Amino acid sequence: QTVVTQEPSFSVSPGGTVTLTCGLTSGSxxxxxxxxxYQQTPGQAPRTLIYRTNTRSSGVPDRFSGSIxxxxxxxxxTGAQADDESDYYCVLxxxxxxxxxxxxxxxTVL
Amino acid sequence: xxxxxxxxxxxxxxxxxxxxxxxxxGDSISSYYWSWIRQPPGKGLEWIGYIHYSGSTNYNPxxxxxxxxxxxxxxxxxxxxxxxxxxxDTAVYFCASQWGxxxxxDLWGRGTLVTVSS
Numbered sequence: 001q002t003v004v005t006q007e008p009s010f011s012v013s014p015g016g017t018v019t020l021t022c023g024l025t026s027g028s029x030x031x032x033x034x035x036x037x038y039q040q041t042p043g044q045a046p047r048t049l050i051y052r053t054n055t056r057s058s059g060v061p062d063r064f065s066g067s068i069x070x071x072x073x074x075x076x077x078t079g080a081q082a083d084d085e086s087d088y089y090c091v092l093x094x095x096x097x098x099x100x101x102x103x104x105x106x107x108t109v110l
Numbered sequence: 111x112x113x114x115x116x117x118x119x120x121x122x123x124x125x126x127x128x129x130x131x132x133x134x135x136g137d138s139i140s141s142y143y144w145s146w147i148r149q150p151p152g153k154g155l156e157w158i159g160y161i162h163y164s165g166s167t168n169y170n171p172x173x174x175x176x177x178x179x180x181x182x183x184x185x186x187x188x189x190x191x192x193x194x195x196x197x198x199d200t201a202v203y204f205c206a207s208q209w210g211x212x213x214x215x216d217l218w219g220r221g222t223l224v225t226v227s228s
Contacts, residue, residue, distance in 0.1 A: 034212055034213045035204060036163055036212075036214035036215070038155075038201070040155075044202070045219065045220050046215070047218075048215060049211055051209070051216075052212045052214070057216075082173065089154065090216065091213075096168070097160065097168035098157075098168060098170070099145075099157045099208075100157065100173070101147075101156060101157060102154075102156045103154045
């Protein structure tokens with residue numbers, strides 16, 4: 001069974017740039033997987049950041065960007081701010097109507 | 111402004127059926143796909159399944175044998191039933207709209223905690 005992989009944790013300095021990735025235990029991620037990204041703070045519902053690989057959801061600042069890098073989906077945060085400290089989840093579409101979440105990345109800004 | 115609101119019992123006994131409803135306001139349910147997603151305490155998110163307003167469904171293979179999602183178009187609601195629950199089904203359950211074609215989750219409910227315990 002193919003699993004969607006994410007870094008368990010990452011840290012970035014305020015003002016710095018960080019790239020989180022979303023891969024597969026078997027195979028490469030492409031735009032055909034319609035990667036999407038979500039931000040979640042404790043006790044809150046997820047917030048949609050990016051869909052269709054690189055399209056920002058309404059109201060999302062342009063310091064969040066999505067791409068495909070080295071056969072993985074990637075979420076880059078440029079100029080990290082303190083309130084970017086959250087859990088980040090990717091979702092890949094596996095075909096046949098099935099979506100799979102990655103395990104999530106806990107981002108620390110310090 | 112479209113809003114989604116989950117409702118249902120917060121406590122379910124083991125081996126019984128978990129039942130939740132999501133009420134959609136501000137838009138017709140006769141568009142999009144409508145999904146259920148859950149998150150056990152301290153863990154990650156898991157897609158449970160979706161229903162299209164036409165009634166077509168698709169479920170996570172790992173839960174398929176226990177899940178039923180239905181839609182009530184006149185009430186602008188869709189519902190989740192999960193049978194034979196165990197403590198492992200304790201989670202916050204979210205409902206969300208999902209765009210077919212791009213397959214992303216657009217709008218989310220606030221979530222409701224369901225605890226499985228005797």
